[in-house]
Amino acid sequence: MARISNPWFQEAGLDLVTSRMIVLLAERGELTAGEIVKVMALPQSTISHQLKRLEGLGYLKREVGSEDSRIVIARLTAEGVEVAGRANELSRDVVDELVSAIxxxxxxxxxxxxxxxxxxxxxxxxxxxxxxxxxxxxRKVGMQAPSPSPPAEPRAVQAEA
Known part of the structure; x- marks a missing residue:
């Protein structure tokens, strides 16, 4: 898929990861950076970097959460919605080709x-x-992780007289 889509992505200033990110935002409306991390299963630092990059391209706006300033909310711009639509269309074309092939x-x-x-x-x-x-x-409380107990010695059974 990357070989087919990378030329178009490069024209738009994207790669496969950022294209999936803007499609995700187009589908869900707005998401926090933490929600994007969870859905995309990528490190927080990667998502933060990509959000900043997409904002620089004019595809999204980042806002600080109104109730918690540590939360960053991402929302697509009109141009971002358009690019997400083209990226999604390209993905559908690839899937259609796969279906026809296999x-x-x-x-x-x-x-x-x-x-x-x-x-x-x-x-x-x-x-x-x-x-x-x-x-x-x-480690914080100065404890060691519990180690498994050694197996108990078998007890001798005594016959009653």
């Missing part, structure tokens, strides 16, 4: 496999994050 059934199987892979990676990430958080918490 068929709807096989494409659905690929999507299902990718969703399962994503869920597995998400579970792995959550597990590692929880373990890391637990270790940090234990």
């Amino acid at each position: 068929g709807q059934k096989e494409l659905a199987a690929v999507r299902a496999a990718l969703k399962r892979a994503d869920a597995a990676l998400e579970a792995m990430y959550d597990s590692r994050l929880a373990a890391s958080s637990s270790r940090r918490r234990n």
